[in-house]
Amino acid sequence: MSEILVNDDATGLMDEYPEIAGEFAAIETVEPHFIDQQIRLTEISSPTFAEHERSAAFLAMLTDVGVTNAVADEQGNVLGEIRGDEAGPKLLITAHLDTVFDADTDVTVRPDGAVLRGPGICDDDRGLAAVLAAARALVSVRDRLGGTVLIGANVGEEGKGDLAGIAAIMDTHEFDAFITVDGGTPDRLVTRGTGCISYVVEFVGPGGHAFGDFGRPSAIHAAARATSGIIDLDVPEDPKTVFNVGVLRGGVTETAIGFSCHMEIDLRSTDRAELDDLDAQVRQITAAAVDTENERSDLSAGAVTFEMTQTVAIPTGSQDQGAPIVRAALAGMAGAGMNPTVGNPSTTDANIPMSRGVQAVCMPGGGIGQNMHSLEEWFDTTDSFRGPQAIFLTALLAVGYGDRQPLLQHN
Ligand SMILES: [Zn+2]
CATH class of the missing domain: 3.30.70.360 (Alpha-Beta Plaits)
Structure with a gap:
């Protein structure tokens, strides 16, 4: 039931604030640019524990879309800020920089119509591209943002990376909720962690x-x-x-x-x-x-x-399934024309915040990905703009905008 109410919220936000409707539409227009960046990032090999080159490229792109104070830490985690009301809640959004492929893997991307083929193209370079596209839109409306969005990318998500990247960010930053952008299944929101x-x-x-x-x-x-x-x-x-x-x-x-x-x-x-x-x-x-x-x-x-x-x-991650970040994400996805469903638990960067009592979700980046963790990985770009659109709306609902109260509470 709350799904429908909150869905109205996202749509209402666009009705109420023309600048939000404008940025929402612009995400579709500028999507080809971010698909190009997705390809560029994929073609920089980035095995777990050796993400520095991709990290540096991503940092430049994040700065380019107007995110301020963006820096990379020693491990390669990249974070910057989109500052709104200082007294408001803080939301962290990242995608992961590492892949399961070793440095010798041919990471050339082969376009095939709307489909891009190449190891890492979806997991998680789609996530990285969606973060950049959402960041650009959020920067454009930051003057009336009800809180602060910390946004970037983390290392160490795959295998023996042991989620060390997001754990390091948690040790050094405070935030009220977390969104990781990962996975190739459209419409699927992950709210529990295996x-x-x-x-x-x-x-x-x-x-x-x-x-x-x-x-x-x-x-x-x-x-x-x-x-x-x-x-x-x-x-x-x-x-x-x-x-x-x-x-x-x-x-x-x-x-x-x-x-x-x-x-x-x-x-x-x-x-x-x-x-x-x-x-x-x-x-x-x-x-x-x-x-x-x-x-x-x-x-x-x-x-x-x-x-x-x-x-x-x-650690396994669990939380109240009516948590504000879950509601915001379902509403944001519905507002972007997705048909959101809560998927089975899986192992994502969201496990770490959840296990430490911070609400978190894993959102799709838009488009469809298949054959992840294999050399046959591919990504279908059809309607991929819906991913960053959903993240954009979710962030606005979470931290609040204009007269609209945030769903998140600042602790
Ligand atoms: Zn992934």
């Missing part, structure tokens, strides 16, 4: 000849016992809880007892207690697997040992 724990496990043993030293413990057999135990676990469908042994690598040849094995495990759940429970079980199974391998073996040449390193620990 938690995630990853491990790298190294198993090491004495090795030996497969025939002559038969009976010695094997690092590979220990890893196989651990894998077998993990994949037989029962996990709930609701709240969705999953495990994956994504990498299992070791050994040199079939005639050598495995002296090392490398395993990578990913655990996720939308529920904190379920994730903690799964985590405890996986650690227990891994330790028990090594014990079993050693108990069955001749240890005269040594035992199998293991080292389990947590590489990712992302």
Whole structure:
């Protein structure tokens, strides 16, 4: 019900303030410029932990659209300000700079009609372009902005980045709500965060000849016992809880007892207690697997040992589903002609603020993206301007405009 009321709000805002209606329309007109920037950013490779070149390019673009005091920190996080009423609420908007592709990946963008093909073109260069386009429009109306919009880009969203970029921004800035712009599904708003724990496990043993030293413990057999135990676990469908042994690598040849094995495990759940429970079980199974391998073996040449390193620990994020930022985003998306739905929880930069009690959402950047995290990634630019239009309206509703009270409260 609130959806419809708030939707009227976004439309009403445009009826009430012609300058907002004007900027809203201008977003569509200037969209080709921001698509060009999306391509330029995509063609600068930007693996997690090596985002500096793309960060510098984005900083220049952000300054170019009129955002003030824009700077990059040591890690590469970029933030600037669109200052309105100092006493009003503060909203943070970012997209992420990093990709899953290593520095050797060919990141050339190949246009194909309305479709752009290239690794990273959607995830998250579309987000970056949408942030720039929304920033330009917000700058144009900043004189009557009811609060301040902190806007930019963050590093470290993908994989072993462990959401460190947004965490660093939270440690150094105060804000009342957060919007991350990410994902290629139009109309989908993410309001809850899946938690995630990853491990790298190294198993090491004495090795030996497969025939002559038969009976010695094997690092590979220990890893196989651990894998077998993990994949037989029962996990709930609701709240969705999953495990994956994504990498299992070791050994040199079939005639050598495995002296090392490398395993990578990913655990996720939308529920904190379920994730903690799964985590405890996986650690227990891994330790028990090594014990079993050693108990069955001749240890005269040594035992199998293991080292389990947590590489990712992302907290689950939950919040009141009627939170002001959720209402503002649904209204902004509807106002931009989208048909917003609240999607399943997923793991995004919004997890960190949510886990620390700050309301947050993940909004789409407009257009449609597919095959993310693959070399076949593509982005359809059709109606992509709706993404920045939705962010523009959402920000105005969140921090307030003119006589219109903000949905967010300033703390
Ligand atoms: Zn992403």
